[in-house]
Amino acid sequence: MSEYYVCTGCALLCDDIEVEIENSKIKTVHAACRKGVARMKGCSDPLECTVDGEKTDVDSAITKAAEILREAENPLIFGHGNSSSEAQKLSIGLAKKTGAYLDDTSSFCQGPVIEAILQEKLRTCTLDDIRHKADVIIFWGADPSNSHPRHLSRYSYFPRGKERQRGWEEDRTAICVDVRKSETAVICGANRFYQIPMGGDEEFMDALVSALSSKVPKTSFGFDAKRILELANVLKKAKFGVICVGLGLIYSLEDLEPLFRLIDKLNEVSEFSLMPMVGQYNMRGFNQNLYEETGFINRVKFNSETGEAKHGPEFSVVESLREKSVDAALIIGSDPLSSLPLSVSRYLADIPLITIDPCRNLTSSKAEVTIPCAFGGVEYGGTAVRMDGVEVKLKKILDTENLPDAEILRKITEAI
Numbered sequence: 001m002s003e004y005y006v007c008t009g010c011a012l013l014c015d016d017i018e019v020e021i022e023n024s025k026i027k028t029v030h031a032a033c034r035k036g037v038a039r040m041k042g043c044s045d046p047l048e049c050t051v052d053g054e055k056t057d058v059d060s061a062i063t064k065a066a067e068i069l070r071e072a073e074n075p076l077i078f079g080h081g082n083s084s085s086e087a088q089k090l091s092i093g094l095a096k097k098t099g100a101y102l103d104d105t106s107s108f109c110q111g112p113v114i115e116a117i118l119q120e121k122l123r124t125c126t127l128d129d130i131r132h133k134a135d136v137i138i139f140w141g142a143d144p145s146n147s148h149p150r151h152l153s154r155y156s157y158f159p160r161g162k163e164r165q166r167g168w169e170e171d172r173t174a175i176c177v178d179v180r181k182s183e184t185a186v187i188c189g190a191n192r193f194y195q196i197p198m199g200g201d202e203e204f205m206d207a208l209v210s211a212l213s214s215k216v217p218k219t220s221f222g223f224d225a226k227r228i229l230e231l232a233n234v235l236k237k238a239k240f241g242v243i244c245v246g247l248g249l250i251y252s253l254e255d256l257e258p259l260f261r262l263i264d265k266l267n268e269v270s271e272f273s274l275m276p277m278v279g280q281y282n283m284r285g286f287n288q289n290l291y292e293e294t295g296f297i298n299r300v301k302f303n304s305e306t307g308e309a310k311h312g313p314e315f316s317v318v319e320s321l322r323e324k325s326v327d328a329a330l331i332i333g334s335d336p337l338s339s340l341p342l343s344v345s346r347y348l349a350d351i352p353l354i355t356i357d358p359c360r361n362l363t364s365s366k367a368e369v370t371i372p373c374a375f376g377g378v379e380y381g382g383t384a385v386r387m388d389g390v391e392v393k394l395k396k397i398l399d400t401e402n403l404p405d406a407e408i409l410r411k412i413t414e415a416i
């Protein structure tokens with residue numbers, strides 16, 4: 001019987017992956033998309049264990065990392081999206097112990113949507129609900145053809161489901177709202193693609209709410225009212241609709257109020273849920289783990305004496321680096337020097353910096369301490385949370401000399 005593994009290439013966490021192993025390496029990956037195959041095969045440029053640029057052993061690097069964190073008054077601990085839930089919980093404990101700022105990438109992407117879902121302000125569903133029931137799927141500011149390549153084939157548009165036996169086209173309508181004609185927009189088709197100008201999402205949502213209320217929809221950018229009314233008619237008839245929210249939508253909105261208005265209206269006339277298109281495989285896990293511990297999903301600062309967490313924008317990775325309010329940083333499975341504006345992230349190179357990662361990246365090239373860790377879902381198992389909040393068990397496929405990040409964090413915490 002075949003053994004199936006979970007791909008940690010994105011937060012879909014596809015659990016139908018088969019591998020062929022040769023000479024203790026993954027030779028062939030079956031069922032995964034191109035992105036997943038690359039992830040399963042590991043990094044081409046592995047990180048070395050170093051202190052001050054000199055190769056060393058893991059114990060020495062851990063001792064140095066503990067020393068940096070012990071001496072810092074306000075350390076920053078950031079990353080976590082590519083770590084197991086076990087590692088994330090240890091990271092939360094380490095942040096408590098050191099009075100650290102603690103944040104993850106949701107702080108500048110899907111955070112507001114996940115927070116609203118955890119606070120039960122937005123209705124959501126599972127990926128399996130979408131596969132079995134969804135007849136209308138809106139990709140709003142999302143391009144899963146590139147970001148989550150198996151989303152359309154495995155869960156949303158193409159597959160047959162219990163209540164969608166004919167699948168694609170005959171049983172489902174896929175709609176794309178975006179500022180550009182993405183590959184997902186091409187799949188949805190010209191008559192189901194609604195191209196709006198940059199920053200036009202709020203107005204388009206409000207126009208849609210008007211159309212759903214049988215009023216004439218208007219936008220300042222002159223979008224064809226007839227097309228908005230046609231779209232409203234499709235949405236009204238949905239038996240199980242879902243909006244897959246991408247970063248394009250989140251970056252366009254100042255707050256989620258327009259989305260609340262639209263979802264409320266949609267649920268007056270039909271039935272609609274929301275799916276956050278989370279990128280990194282366990283970003284949602286970090287949000288849930290921190291929420292359970294503190295009531296906040298990101299952007300916290302712990303008091304090392306009381307363990308109490310304060311929350312606010314000033315504790316985000318961006319603001320803490322911009323304001324230079326942190327004096328050391330531990331980065332786990334992330335590359336903020338590549339992903340944040342240089343004006344903000346440059347400060348990382350001025351403070352004692354520790355990275356834990358399987359692969360070398362720009363941030364690790366500036367770090368005082370680099371500790372290579374095993375690859376989640378390939379070289380160690382554990383638990384992760386899919387984009388829809390479902391917990392998934394990861395299985396180890398290969399042995400490695402590198403420790404899992406959870407083990408490294410446990411050793412650093414003990415050394416402090």
Ligand code: SF4
Pocket residue numbers: 007008009010011012013014031032033034035036037148149150151
């Ligand atoms: Fe892996 Fe995501 Fe591709 Fe699935 S869609 S195989 S989880 S990268």
